[in-house]
Amino acid sequence: MQEVKIGILGFGTVGAGVVEGFQKNGELITQRTGIRPVLAKIADLDIESDRGVVIDPGILTTDALSVIDDPEIDVIVELIGGTTLAKDFVQRALKNGKQVITANKALLAEYGEEIYRYAQDQGVGIYYEAAVGGGIPVLRSQRAGLIGNQIESIYGILNGTCNYILTRMELERLPFDEILSDAQRLGYAETPPDLDIDGIDTAHKAVILASMAYGAPVPMEACKTSGIRGLSNQEIVNAEDLNYRIKLLAIIKDHDGEIELSVEPTLVPKDHMIASVSDAFNAVFVRGDIVDDTMYYGRGAGSLPTGSAVIGDIMEAASDRFNHAGAPVSVNMMLQKDALTYSPSHKIVKRYYLRISLFDKPGSLGKVMEIMGNHHISIASVVQNERFKGGYAPVIILTHKVKDSNFIAALKDIKALDVSGAEPVALRIEDFE
Amino acid sequence: MQEVKIGILGFGTVGAGVVEGFQKNGELITQRTGIRPVLAKIADLDIESDRGVVIDPGILTTDALSVIDDPEIDVIVELIGGTTLAKDFVQRALKNGKQVITANKALLAEYGEEIYRYAQDQGVGIYYEAAVGGGIPVLRSQRAGLIGNQIESIYGILNGTCNYILTRMELERLPFDEILSDAQRLGYAETPPDLDIDGIDTAHKAVILASMAYGAPVPMEACKTSGIRGLSNQEIVNAEDLNYRIKLLAIIKDHDGEIELSVEPTLVPKDHMIASVSDAFNAVFVRGDIVDDTMYYGRGAGSLPTGSAVIGDIMEAASDRFNHAGAPVSVNMMLQKDALTYSPSHKIVKRYYLRISLFDKPGSLGKVMEIMGNHHISIASVVQNERFKGGYAPVIILTHKVKDSNFIAALKDIKALDVSGAEPVALRIEDFE
Numbered sequence: 001m002q003e004v005k006i007g008i009l010g011f012g013t014v015g016a017g018v019v020e021g022f023q024k025n026g027e028l029i030t031q032r033t034g035i036r037p038v039l040a041k042i043a044d045l046d047i048e049s050d051r052g053v054v055i056d057p058g059i060l061t062t063d064a065l066s067v068i069d070d071p072e073i074d075v076i077v078e079l080i081g082g083t084t085l086a087k088d089f090v091q092r093a094l095k096n097g098k099q100v101i102t103a104n105k106a107l108l109a110e111y112g113e114e115i116y117r118y119a120q121d122q123g124v125g126i127y128y129e130a131a132v133g134g135g136i137p138v139l140r141s142q143r144a145g146l147i148g149n150q151i152e153s154i155y156g157i158l159n160g161t162c163n164y165i166l167t168r169m170e171l172e173r174l175p176f177d178e179i180l181s182d183a184q185r186l187g188y189a190e191t192p193p194d195l196d197i198d199g200i201d202t203a204h205k206a207v208i209l210a211s212m213a214y215g216a217p218v219p220m221e222a223c224k225t226s227g228i229r230g231l232s233n234q235e236i237v238n239a240e241d242l243n244y245r246i247k248l249l250a251i252i253k254d255h256d257g258e259i260e261l262s263v264e265p266t267l268v269p270k271d272h273m274i275a276s277v278s279d280a281f282n283a284v285f286v287r288g289d290i291v292d293d294t295m296y297y298g299r300g301a302g303s304l305p306t307g308s309a310v311i312g313d314i315m316e317a318a319s320d321r322f323n324h325a326g327a328p329v330s331v332n333m334m335l336q337k338d339a340l341t342y343s344p345s346h347k348i349v350k351r352y353y354l355r356i357s358l359f360d361k362p363g364s365l366g367k368v369m370e371i372m373g374n375h376h377i378s379i380a381s382v383v384q385n386e387r388f389k390g391g392y393a394p395v396i397i398l399t400h401k402v403k404d405s406n407f408i409a410a411l412k413d414i415k416a417l418d419v420s421g422a423e424p425v426a427l428r429i430e431d432f433e
Numbered sequence: 434m435q436e437v438k439i440g441i442l443g444f445g446t447v448g449a450g451v452v453e454g455f456q457k458n459g460e461l462i463t464q465r466t467g468i469r470p471v472l473a474k475i476a477d478l479d480i481e482s483d484r485g486v487v488i489d490p491g492i493l494t495t496d497a498l499s500v501i502d503d504p505e506i507d508v509i510v511e512l513i514g515g516t517t518l519a520k521d522f523v524q525r526a527l528k529n530g531k532q533v534i535t536a537n538k539a540l541l542a543e544y545g546e547e548i549y550r551y552a553q554d555q556g557v558g559i560y561y562e563a564a565v566g567g568g569i570p571v572l573r574s575q576r577a578g579l580i581g582n583q584i585e586s587i588y589g590i591l592n593g594t595c596n597y598i599l600t601r602m603e604l605e606r607l608p609f610d611e612i613l614s615d616a617q618r619l620g621y622a623e624t625p626p627d628l629d630i631d632g633i634d635t636a637h638k639a640v641i642l643a644s645m646a647y648g649a650p651v652p653m654e655a656c657k658t659s660g661i662r663g664l665s666n667q668e669i670v671n672a673e674d675l676n677y678r679i680k681l682l683a684i685i686k687d688h689d690g691e692i693e694l695s696v697e698p699t700l701v702p703k704d705h706m707i708a709s710v711s712d713a714f715n716a717v718f719v720r721g722d723i724v725d726d727t728m729y730y731g732r733g734a735g736s737l738p739t740g741s742a743v744i745g746d747i748m749e750a751a752s753d754r755f756n757h758a759g760a761p762v763s764v765n766m767m768l769q770k771d772a773l774t775y776s777p778s779h780k781i782v783k784r785y786y787l788r789i790s791l792f793d794k795p796g797s798l799g800k801v802m803e804i805m806g807n808h809h810i811s812i813a814s815v816v817q818n819e820r821f822k823g824g825y826a827p828v829i830i831l832t833h834k835v836k837d838s839n840f841i842a843a844l845k846d847i848k849a850l851d852v853s854g855a856e857p858v859a860l861r862i863e864d865f866e
Contacts, residue, residue: 021581021723029581031648031769033762129578135724137570137578144577145562145570148454148462148744215464273730276709281726290454291568291741293714294731297706298724308724311581323756329466336464 003036004318007067007098009089010079011044011060014103014130016051017307018077018314023053029311035318037311041067068093075317077310078102083110090115094122099317101310103130109204113217116334123326127313132205133158135305136298137312138284142212143329149288151213155430156250158205160280160300161189161196162228166246167278169236176231188280199227199248199263206250209284210261213252215336222342224262231265235425238355238396239267245275249430258343267353267429274432285432346405351380351429354397356414357421358384364419365395371417375410377402392421398429436469437751440500440531442522443512444477444493447536447563449484450740451510451747456486462744468751470744474500501526508750510743511535516543523548527555532750534743536563542637546650549767556759560746565638566591568738569731570745571717575645576762582721584646588863589683591638593713593733594622594629595661599679600711602669609664621713632660632681632696639683642717643694646685648769655775656683657695664698668858671788671829672700678708682863691776700786700862707865718865779838784813784862787830789847790854791817797852798828804850808843810835825854831862 008015022029022037030036039059047060061067068076068089076093078100080086086107093100100119102108108115108131119126129139133156142151157163161183168179180197183189195201203225207218228248239246244267253260268275273295277283282300287293299305320328358364365384372379378400384393399407411426441448455462455470463469472492480493494500501509501522509526511533513519519540526533533552535541541548541564552559562572566589575584590596594616601612613630616622628634636658640651661681672679677700686693701708706728710716715733720726732738753761791797798817805812811833817826832840844859 017723024722025581025583028583032576032580032766034765135578136727137574140578141570141574141729143465144749145568145573145742145745147465147748148458148741150458150461271709273706273709276704276706288568288741289457290450290737290744292732292735292738294569294729296574296727296729298727302725304723305725308581308721309578311723312578315580316577319758319762320756323753323758325752325756329752332467333465 001036002034002322003038004075004314004321005038005040005073006075006077006314007040007070007073008042008077008079009064009067010081011042011047011051012079013303014306014310015042015079016053017303018310019053019055021304021307021311029315033315033319035315035322037314037318040073041070043067064089068096073098074321075099075101075314077314078104081106083107087111091118094119094124094126097122097124099125099127099321101127101313101317103128103306103310105131105201105204105208109207109220112208112211112334116217116331119331120327120335125317125320125328125331127317127330129313130306130309132208133282133284133296134298134300134302135308136282136284136296136300137309138296139212139330141296142286143333146286146288146291146294149290150254152254152287152289154209154213154250154252155274155285155432156206156209157247157274157277157283158250158300159196159202159248160282161193162202162248163277163282164188164280166228166248169233170240170245173233173237175233176228197227197229199225202248202250202263206252206261206263209250210252210259211334214254214259214340215333216338216340217334218261218340222261226264228265232425234355234394235427239353242398243270244268244429245270246427247274251430255343255347257341258347259340260343260348264428267427269431272432345408346403348404349401350404351401351431352399352407353427353429354399355425356395356397357392358395359419359421360391360393361419367417367419368414371410371413375406377406377410434463434469435467435755436471437508437747437754438471438473438506439508439510439747440473440503440506441475441510441512442497442500443514444475444480444484445512446736447739447743448475448512449486450736451743452486452488454737454740454744462748466748466752468748468755470747470751473506474503476500497522501529506531507754508532508534508747510747511537514539516540520544524551527552527557527559530555530557532558532560532754534560534746534750536561536739536743538564538634538637538641542640542653545641545644545767549650549764552764553760553768558750558753558761558764560750560763562746563739563742565641566715566717566729567731567733567735568741569715569717569729569733570742571729572645572763574729575719576766579719579721579724579727582723583687585687585720585722587642587646587683587685588707588718588865589639589642590680590707590710590716591683591733592629592635592681593715594626595635595681596710596715597621597713599661599681602666603673603678606666606670608666609661630660630662632658635681635683635696639685639694639696642683643685643692644767647687647692647773648766649771649773650767651694651773655694659697661698665858667788667827668860675700675831676703677701677862678703679860680707684863688776688780690774691780692773693776693781697861700860702864705865778841779836781837782834783837784834784864785832785840786860786862787832788858789828789830790825791828792852792854793824793826794852800850800852801847804843804846808839810839810843
């Protein structure tokens with residue numbers, strides 16, 4: 001019986017999930033794969049706290065290097081997080097000829113190129129399914145099942161915290177701040193919540209997905225990112241009335257070799273699959289030129305779901321090791337080209353939802369419409385159906401598909417007009433056409 | 434550059450899709466994987482008809498054996514269908530040490546055990562992603578990403594024809610026969626349609642999924658199968674009123690080591706992800722003990738989508754070949770045990786929808802209720818809200834969870850009563866708890 005000796009760095013939530021998964025199903029995994037997983041060592045600064053799993057204290061150490069440098073260990077699992085120590089440890093493990101599994105999206109989003117190249121040079125694998133979509137095998141699907149496809153577009157709900165907040169805002173009609181506080185209390189959101197609610201975490205995952213789809217490192221700056229902070233209930237309600245639902249979407253599209261990449265709160269049609277993704281669940285909708293539409297759904301975070309992805313990677317790494325495979329497709333696919341070309345704003349075409357609180361003065365709406373016309377923005381609908389107190393009225397404008405640069409210019413002009421009582425709110429609409 | 438030489442048996446719809454996929458994206462696939470796919474030979478009895486792809490006529494042959502026995506060819510793709518010639522060809526290819534890719538669910542459902550054992554004995558791989566869920570990488574997800582999971586349950590919409598018919602029945606409120614004829618005219622349903630609408634095709638896929646989930650060959654007889662033939666519009670409308678939708682579901686559940694396996698039209702809650710799967714799309718909902726709920730969605734049939742899955746398998750086979758891997762997990766996972774144990778009917782617990790056309794006679798409903806009570810069937814709701822002409826009235830009864838054997842016995846007793854004007858209709862309700 002072949003064995004794979006595993007060293008884990010970081011015994012937090014995910015580390016405990018990996019240990020629990022192997023304890024529950026180690027025998028089954030061995031039967032299925034013919035390879036026995038052996039937890040050799042676990043390093044953490046804290047080796048005293050109870051993680052809810054019973055393990056031999058003899059495998060615990062506070063010395064990460066004693067794990068990374070142990071010649072008996074085949075596979076190093078990096079679950080420390082962050083981009084400083086984790087990076088050093090990953091590179092040292094690769095240098096030692098060990099395969100590396102990581103769930104660290106920030107590390108890969110910010111230093112992926114350096115790490116992939118290093119792994120490729122060392123002829124050794126790095127596996128990171130758990131970094132995107134938690135337990136959902138979405139990267140593996142892209143690099144294996146969909147290997148024959150040019151990826152036309154990817155739409156991802158990649159942050160469970162945001163999706164949880166949006167779902168509750170829709171169901172309970174409570175303000176963002178209130179739901180956020182409650183989510184923090186319940187452990188669904190971190191304190192501070194910035195990485196999640198400002199879309200950074202989603203952007204980390206989006207650049208990894210884009211790298212794999214298009215074969216080159218993608219810098220974080222390439223991803224136009226906005227989050228859901230301060231999203232008003234009015235948008236949730238208006239979207240619903242229009243038969244849409246608001247989701248924080250990572251959007252990746254190939255426009256004849258130019259890549260569009262953004263993270264933004266987006267109105268999606270209620271009857272689209274992705275609109276059904278509620279609570280803390282994640283989903284990735286991938287359109288390939290051969291396979292057409294596919295979607296992958298599951299838990300994007302959490303001890304056991306993320307542990308499930310890590311275990312899948314460990315067993316793949318073990319199999320690659322025994323087959324003497326070098327750097328796997330998960331590394332090589334990221335490095336087909338040096339860089340991608342990105343779509344400039346005047347080539348990106350979107351539909352927009354725009355809410356303006358118009359002063360109740362004759363001609364206000366006319367002025368807005370005139371600006372829209374000047375910027376060649378074609379209007380799909382205008383609704384002004386109730387009057388608020390205070391002398392202004394909300395107007396909801398939905399555009400047809402317009403050039404992003406034109407819309408941005410129009411929005412600037414509208415803001416400069418003295419017709420509205422508050423900052424206009426503009427959100428993308430995505431019809432998945 | 435490594436090359437993989439491919440021989441295709443059967444140049445029908447899927448064969449043409451594979452060729453088109455390689456023609457479109459062969460270069461990209463080579464870049465991504467480092468392996469160049471080379472279409473060496475294609476065998477078909479008809480090598481004259483236009484398949485919509487331009488190929489070198491020199492690679493076409495009517496002699497399948499000249500492909501299977503060609504020492505230059507690495508991988509044989511069986512796309513003939515059926516269980517006679519295809520079986521001989523697959524075994525001969527394995528005997529020749531060639532890896533085999535097949536999309537043939539009937540072959541694997543009926544002769545899988547023999548074929549997997551033969552492949553295992555020969556130390557060579559067989560890959561069959563395209564046999565279940567067309568372009569959706571669902572088997573690969575189970576045997577790789579989810580390898581660390583005990584599978585608790587699987588719910589699959591696995592037949593595009595049935596899902597297309599059900600979707601149109603719901604949207605258009607037209608009778609089954611009319612939609613079926615139209616589907617046949619449009620090419621969404623075969624003539625005769627039996628394999629699809631009687632659930633056999635779904636059962637073929639269900640037994641393959643169950644085999645992989647639980648590690649043993651599963652005979653077709655183990656799958657209790659009923660289709661959607663003759664499903665009445667009344668059920669579609671009633672389900673909708675009750676906030677359900679009817680789907681033909683493959684249902685696989687593990688009850689402490691005893692496996693429940695069925696294919697049946699099932700009421701699913703409208704707000705569940707799987708209820709959003711419309712038209713000819715497929716989806717497989719997999720619940721693992723570690724990963725929790727996951728879902729995989731896409732096109733379950735068609736030239737290019739199925740071709741996409743075949744191409745994924747070809748490239749995996751090629752990679753295994755160059756790594757000198759023997760029979761892969763896709764073979765070994767099916768053969769961990771000799772056989773499974775199946776849940777007897779008195780251990781299966783379900784909810785039921787029951788429609789009875791009661792004669793308008795005093796005491797009719799009372800007699801039905803008495804029978805239910807005698808068989809320990811607890812009722813969730815009874816609705817009798819309109820009267821038809823002809824002296825009978827439809828009554829809709831929803832049960833709580835009841836033992837299947839009890840319900841079957843009760844249904845038999847109800848049919849024996851002289852209270853109803855037509856055969857009662859009983860459908861499963863699945864709440865995914």
